Amino acid sequence: MGISMGNALKSNAVARSATRLASKKNKSAYVFMTPWLLGMLFLTAGSMLFTLYLAFTNYDLLTPPKFIGAENFRQLWQDPNFWTSIRVTFIYVVVSVPIRLAAALLVATLVNKPIRGIGIYRALIYLPSLLGGSVGASIGWRTLFDQNGPINSVLSLFGIHGPVWLGNPVTAIIVLVLLSAWQFGSEMVIFLAGLKQIPSYLNEAATIDGASGVQRYFRITLPMLSPIIFFNLLMGTISSFMVFTQVYVITDGGPMNSTLFYVLYLYQQGFQYFHMGYAAALAVILLIIIALCSGFIFLTSRFWVNYDV
């Protein structure tokens, strides 16, 4: 009893000094985290909480928000444009993300070759992605796919009568998917880094065992790359849900709402019709959708992502 008591005291003291040490360590960690923490608290978390509040109000920016309970969500449920925007956005995510990743992986594999001046090629290939979702690139894209634009002129050289790209509900969304595929650069760089991490002895051993190039690619490269694919898939999915600039500039939702993307609709409600409460409700739902999709990708990851060597 006495001994255990003494032990307990001793261990208590040890624990206390350990906590003191830990708290000292933590303190410096907090100091280093301060800039991020302040930004997180005041710029991100604060706005998010305020958005959550606004989602339950009627707010036109000009008069103070009025609490209306779940009315916004009830209206959303009956809003045909809401469902249109969900459908359009899901189609875009499901189609554009795989295409973009495939393009990025293909190009990364191609530029992962020891050729002279490869650095220059890599930089040039990466360039379009620097323009990214900028307004300038979008305007350029729009001009490119104009009815009498360069794309249709080239097609006509081959005797093909090009479609009215932006005037047709099907081709309009294709134009946007193509723009997303063209901006594969950042994923490509990450894939390239992943490819370089694959230990060469795996490929060497497989070659000695008589594996063909295709076999090595699908049995070694892809499995070894799966954590990177997982990361790119996740980030790509999240950013595709939030696509805005390109759509706003190129189609502005038309024709016939065939490109009414979710965030574009959110913007229209909030900043064109000044239904801020309604827009906040849309934002909250988008957050939930993205969280569910990310969760789903995480759940499936244990079936196809390979973390072993």
Place this chain on the structure above:
Amino acid sequence: MIGRKKAYSMAAGVSLAAVVALAGCATSSPQTNSTSSSSPSSSSSGAASVQQENITFAWWTTPIRTKMTEQAIALFEKKYPNIHVTSEYEPWNGYWTKLATQAAGGALPDVMQMDASYLNQYVSNGSLMNLTKTSINTSGLSPDVVDMGKVNGKLYAVPVAINTFCEIVNPAILKKAGISFNPNKSYTWDQFANILIEVHKKLPNVYGSTDDIWQGAPLAYWARSHGESLFSANGKSIAISEKTLAAWFQYWLNLQNKGGVEPAQANAAWDHTDPTASPFDKGQVAFTYASIGQDASYQQYLGKPIERMMFPDWNQPSKPNILHPAMYWTISSKTKYPDAAEKLVNFLENDPQVSKIFQNDRGVTANLKNRAADEKAIGGVVAQQDNFMDKVEKVSSVVPLDPPAAGQIEGNLLENIGQEVTFKKLTPDQAAKQFIQQANQILAQG
């Protein structure tokens, strides 16, 4: 070992993505044009007793309008050296977003250019100053026009200019097609349709008109020319009957089928809010709809003289044409310098020199004396616009302001339902039913 390396590369990837995201943010930084025009500094003037007053003046703009307005401000600052004006100008869309945000923060500009579709909203939340008993002189305007700036009998907004909506014509195309046409005649809607179809028959590469099936102003005119109106008097519901609306959709669908207007896809492909994108500029259509004010830009982009005509069926007792307040000057109710703000509004509204600079860029000048003087001094397009406006004034009526949700209904709903008719996804009857139901829902939400 490799696991850790992988973790590093992962981290590198994440930070890289973050950098890319940041770069994205940087490129899309909001566009604000806040210039401070040359300010006479109070120290150099030496008059320490005169207190410097700083006011902010905001307007939505085009490149030409920016230049004109800055010139006018420079004149104002020369006349009133103790007042300094800070300009804030944006294109139409950004302007309203910014103004609403400023209103939410209680920091509206002292003097604001205002549009009829927003006036009610800003008056009802108390953002605007009552100008009934101020030093601003409105005696140079016709009383009808001054009334356009009144809400509940009080003057909150001073009309800068008036305009109306009309059809503009490229006479060269009609001449080439051998069609005799008189812009002063009151054609019936059917006669007008026949002209449009005839154009395409004679010149297969040209269409009669842009497809205006989803344009709010012509539709509102259609309603009036059928003895109805688009919105009810209190603005709480749609007033046009299903039959009249279905006939509107049918009218344009019929034109589309016969080549009187562009095919559905061609029409959907260009941005109808951008005058530089219109096929009218390229001589691909003979007619399009425009407001007086925009007509000058169209003439400039086309590079050839145009003519203006009133919409069909204008010569009837119901007077379907309207006088529309093109723009207003308003003053914030929270301004710190009401005197300076009033002086600026008075100057912009009535100064003959300013009027000469502005010409008819904001619409046909509201001050009648200045309008006549400009017409004499400048002539050309300004005189044509003034003459046209004089004609319209004789056969037009003043209609109540559109409800606040009109922008959403005319801009988005009408566009989509109109497009579904052009793409033959909806029949005119179905479209009319859907439009009325959905528009009423929007109006009920406010």
